[in-house]
Amino acid sequence: MTNPFENPDSRYRVLINAEGQHSLWPAAIDVPEGWKVGKEEDTREACLGFIEENWTDMRPASLIAAMKESRT
Template sequence: MVYYRVVVNFEGQYSIWPAEQQNPPGWRDGGKTDTREACLDFIEEVWLDMRPRSLRRPVARQVRERWGSG
């Protein structure tokens, strides 16, 4: 059976990588090693906002500036 690892980069983007290989540069373990399907299911559960982190922060700041913090 082939196993994969969930990996995540500095932008908070998720992917899968063969478990027997080192993580690609710029990617760290994302919390799951399992079959391809199980890893993809995990990503679907945890990756709720697919925008890169660098885009999420400015948008959140604009919302706070316009509407206040709550």
């Protein structure tokens, strides 16, 4: 059996958690609790492109907020 997270021919979604972190997720696997769909089912390449374009700051949202708060 091949790894469903690495199959270039499978369909994927992009999931986003409360911290703004993105995950490439096989469309055939249920969305886990705590994650929402950021991009509906598409090709692996399209989903990776979405992640690259939209997740430009890898820091968790809570860290970004804490750093902003500490500057004031």
